[in-house]
Amino acid sequence: MEADGFVQPVHQDRVFSFRFADVEKLPPPVLSLDDVTFSYSGKPDDTLYENLDFGVDMDSRTALVGPNGVGKSTLLRLFTGKLHANSGTVSRHSHLKLGMYSQHSAEQLDLTKSALDFVRDKYPGVSQDYQYWRQQLGKYGLSGESQTALMGTLSEGQKSRIVFALLAIEGPNMLLLDEPTNGLDIPTIDSLADAINAFSGGVVVVSHDFRLLDKIAKDIMVCEHKTTRRWDGTIGEYKAHLRKRMTNI
């Protein structure tokens, strides 16, 4: 039918299939929190974490899970140094290069520019060649018109792909991903999981997306009661535990 011209061929969105660049392995400890206490207000009766010990290394594939508002995103911001502990120590290897992805990451995009102009202007030392940047963005499933349209006109999923492209270009050796699957379709989530699994650096993910966590998490850490504890089962078992807890309320 298609060959006879009766129906139009189906043009599907290209699924992005990318890799984070291989990185040098850093010896442990790479990132550690020792005896950390934190509250936003600085008041002792308002703490999110008390006397927390936590470590992440180059082979970590850690999922941070737990109830809403318990402090998972806060923990990532303590890792990056954007927030400071009220007491205790946060230590980072001197060669650690963190790559943070969050819902706020898209705020770095200048929506009045096209993706192509934006990356070319942001990394003038990498290349000024449009063809080079077309190929780079193409790896993230952003092709044709979506490369040249103003970013303000793109969907959330398309903007997320640009943010992932920027993250990979920066070449981090540890990824901190806060709800990375929001706005992504299932094939793209699977592609992200493949990229995380192939990455040679450390990964910490905050996500409610059990599909992603099932594919990538080696360690499941539950944030609750002002600390974190290891979940010894699978992510599926954690999900069942949550469901049971909900039905018992």
Ligand SMILES: Nc1ncnc2c1ncn2[C@@H]1O[C@H](COP(=O)(O)OP(=O)(O)OP(=O)(O)O)[C@@H](O)[C@H]1O
């Ligand atoms: N900048 C801030 N100043 C004061 N309080 C904050 C700030 N950011 C977050 N909080 C509060 O700290 C608590 C933990 O927030 P956080 O976003 O870390 O939780 P979370 O576990 O990641 O939540 P969710 O799963 O809903 O994303 C919440 O009560 C939140 O309202």
